[in-house]
Amino acid sequence: MKLVLGPMEGVLDALMRQMLTEINGYDLCVTEFVRVVDALLPPRVYHRMSPELAAGGKTASGTPVRIQLLGQSPQYMAENAAQVIELGSAGVDINFGCPSKMVNGSNGGAALLKNPELMYQVVKAVRDAVPSDAVVSAKVRLGFDDCSPYREIVDAVQSAGANEIVVHGRSKADAYKPGTVRWDLIGDIADRLTIPVTANGDIWGQDDAIRCQEVTGCNTLMVCRGALNIPNLGAHIKMGQAPMTWHEVLILLVRYSEFEIRGDKGLYYANRVKQWFRYLKDQYPEAHPVFMELRQYNDKFKVLSIIVDALNKLEKKPVLVGVC
Structure with a gap:
């Protein structure tokens, strides 16, 4: 099993990544999102978000760090993605999942789930702008108002050339409500796509991780909120370590x-x-x-x-x- 420490705006910063990767067996970290609107951002923005760029794009304990971009302009997302790779990020991740009203109100994050064609254009522009060996991933939810368009959403990401996709098993409307996660639909996505699928949502402990893997068939899981509930969640899941006292x-x-x-x-x-x-x-x-x-x-x-x-x-x- 591979385990990714996912992004959480306002808390999972570089210091938190450093500390949590020291005590857990995470295979990858994804940064908080960088908002891209209508400009190529200066390198200092990315160095501030990911100081790990100065160390080969890895935390002090050697875990690769991937910068996440959020935006709806294919042109500017592509330009910033190319720069991110040049600066040394371990790939580039595209945020199509943020449920924040402020972000969605400016047509970012999960708002793009309502427009799979624009998602396709953004991913394709990023894919075309970065070297062929650079990983392009996307984080999505199953839909905006409900989960019905999930196949169209994930097909758009794969057909645009993404190497990987992370699926949070909820719609935007579900937010983080208990009991709404749909691991079964992530399993359908994993069967449907040819690119690797990472499952995300309601993984709070080792038992959850095992059940999620069984239901989805995914070899890679992403944890976010659970990594804050139990600071050694990665070691708990991968090595059976007891939760920290x-x-x-x-x-x-x-x-x-x-x-x-x-x-x-x-x-x-x-x-x-x-x-x-x-x-x-x-x-x-x-x-x-x-x-x-x-x-x-x-x-x-x-x-x-x-x-x-x-x-x-x-x-x-x-x-x-x-x-x-």
């Missing part, structure tokens, strides 16, 4: 904070930690009271102090934090 998670949070709180990144630290805690509290009951306290604050040092206090209570000794 709450004590181990707090140690990881402090380590994350020591790096994330510095410099410009510190401006977003409080929001990113709060976002992470929203997922952690679903798996760890101990996270809920800590979250309820830190959610009141935006000051990065106050938020960090709350996390350190929680760790101190477990360890019964002061924790030294390397932040200044």
